[in-house]
Amino acid sequence: MNAIKFYRYPLSGHAHRVELMLSLLGLDTEPVFVDLANGAHKQPEFLALNAFGQVPVIDDNGTVLADSTAILIYLAKTYDASGQWLPEDAKVAAQVQRWLSVASGQITNGPATARLITVFGAPYDADEAIKRSHALLQVMDQELSERAFLATDHATVADVAAYTYIAHAPEGNVSLEGYPHVRQWLARIEALQGFVPMPRTVIGLQA
Structure with a gap:
């Protein structure tokens, strides 16, 4: 079988989620750089893959x-025979879905948006994004004081979806200092086998 073609941009947190999952599963991957800075994601060739014009995409x-x-x-x-990453148990599956919704909601509107402002110059309200980020982190820290990972006692796709923008929150001037359970x-x-980082940008609190 051919490698999975992976359309990505190195500083995209959304793309890193997929890069991390591919690596954790040990899958053979062919990365394809999408030059967002020069509008490659809005060209007909890429829009044929994703009409929304966004990375990531896999083939x-x-x-x-x-x-x-x-x-x-x-x-x-497709590739996790163990069932670890997306458990079948109804209660755990519901918790995974809850955190996938948080990844698309509170994480996107909080730390991801705060980072968009500093790294990419996006025209959003930084104070509001930082405020939303800390409201999220308070909830995460409390819940992570009770278990090792977001949905259950082992890593799932919920953790993969949430990791990148939380880890890179300081780039958007969101401090993780007051959240020991989040940092743990x-x-x-x-520490997971197969973990790969996203490049850090020396900006915000990372400067």
Whole structure:
């Protein structure tokens, strides 16, 4: 079988979610750089893959999928024989879905948006994004004081979806200093076999 073609941009947190999942599953991957800075994601060739003009996209031997959380679900369902990453148990599956919704909601509107402002110059309200980020982190820290990972006692796609923008929150001037359980959770993910980091930008609190 051919490698999974993976359309990505190195500083995209959404793309990193997929890169991390591919690596954790040990899958053979062919990365394809999409030059967002020069508008490659808005060209007809790329729009044929994802009409929304966003990375990431994968092409798994003819199965073309966009949207980072949708791709995480596909990869776990297709390639994780153990069932660890997307458990079948109804209660755990519901908790995983809860955190996938948080990844697309509070994380996107909080730390991801704060980072967009500093790294890419996006025209959003930094104070509001930082405020939303800390409201999220308070909830995460409390819940992670009760278990090792977001949905259960082992890593799932929920943790993969949440990791990148939380780990890189300081780039958007969101401090993780007051959230010890969140920092311990980040370290546990970074200790997983197959973990790969996203490049850090020397900006915000990372400067």
